[in-house]
Amino acid sequence: GAGVSQSPSNKVTEKGKDVELRCDPISGHTALYWYRQRLGQGLEFLIYFQGNSAPDKSGLPSDRFSAERTGESVSTLTIQRTQQEDSAVYLCASSPKTGVNTIYFGEGSWLTVV
Amino acid sequence: ILNVEQSPQSLHVQEGDSTNFTCSFPSSNFYALHWYRWETAKSPEALFVMTLNGDEKKKGRISATLNTKEGYSYLYIKGSQPEDSATYLCALRSGNTPLVFGKGTRLSVIA
Numbered sequence: 001g002a003g004v005s006q007s008p009s010n011k012v013t014e015k016g017k018d019v020e021l022r023c024d025p026i027s028g029h030t031a032l033y034w035y036r037q038r039l040g041q042g043l044e045f046l047i048y049f050q051g052n053s054a055p056d057k058s059g060l061p062s063d064r065f066s067a068e069r070t071g072e073s074v075s076t077l078t079i080q081r082t083q084q085e086d087s088a089v090y091l092c093a094s095s096p097k098t099g100v101n102t103i104y105f106g107e108g109s110w111l112t113v114v
Numbered sequence: 115i116l117n118v119e120q121s122p123q124s125l126h127v128q129e130g131d132s133t134n135f136t137c138s139f140p141s142s143n144f145y146a147l148h149w150y151r152w153e154t155a156k157s158p159e160a161l162f163v164m165t166l167n168g169d170e171k172k173k174g175r176i177s178a179t180l181n182t183k184e185g186y187s188y189l190y191i192k193g194s195q196p197e198d199s200a201t202y203l204c205a206l207r208s209g210n211t212p213l214v215f216g217k218g219t220r221l222s223v224i225a
Contacts (some may be wrong), residue, residue, distance in 0.1 A: 004157070029205065033212060035215035042118075043203065091158070102148065103213060105157040 004106035024095030038088040120216035135219040137204030141185035
């Protein structure tokens with residue numbers, strides 16, 4: 001597709017379950033980012049991938065969070081043993097490379113942990 | 115930790131009014147300042163990327179200015195319309211870091 005695609009668009013899960021969120025970046029974009037926004041908060045950086053470099057994981061809030069990226073393609077964000085505070089919209093974004101380039105967002109995956 | 119502040123947090127204006135809001139950021143190690151518009155149930159949409167002190171950018175009725183020395187950017191909307199209702203986000207790139215976002219200004223334009 002032309003834009004960043006995320007799935008699922010909505011997910012309700014029980015506390016303690018694992019969830020996987022998927023992101024398909026724009027074709028050819030080497031940089032991929034995950035952000036999240038919890039209620040009343042700003043967009044919070046989680047992790048970013050740049051080509052074949054080691055990912056910057058500095059924003060991951062705990063070891064329950066992990067992400068992988070296959071080459072310069074699909075990325076999966078996994079949250080293990082979900083907690084209610086994980087409820088948020090998880091946004092994926094991609095850009096041709098880092099630097100001043102605009103980053104292009106998907107519509108997000110809205111996660112509710114009950 | 116970089117701190118990007120936006121004010122006001124929310125704003126209600128009448129259709130036809132002009133409005134503006136502020137993004138403040140640390141001026142050291144400045145690289146770029148981004149503005150996004152985020153409408154409910156849609157993806158954040160890029161408005162501007164600004165890099166130079168004194169930059170002014172314009173897109174239709176929306177414009178932005180940048181002062182990197184004092185660490186602020188203003189976003190202006192002229193003649194607000196209901197379709198301008200959205201959250202406006204600014205984000206700072208400092209050095210080689212990923213974008214750091216403010217909490218946004220939520221604009222509601224009342225017809």
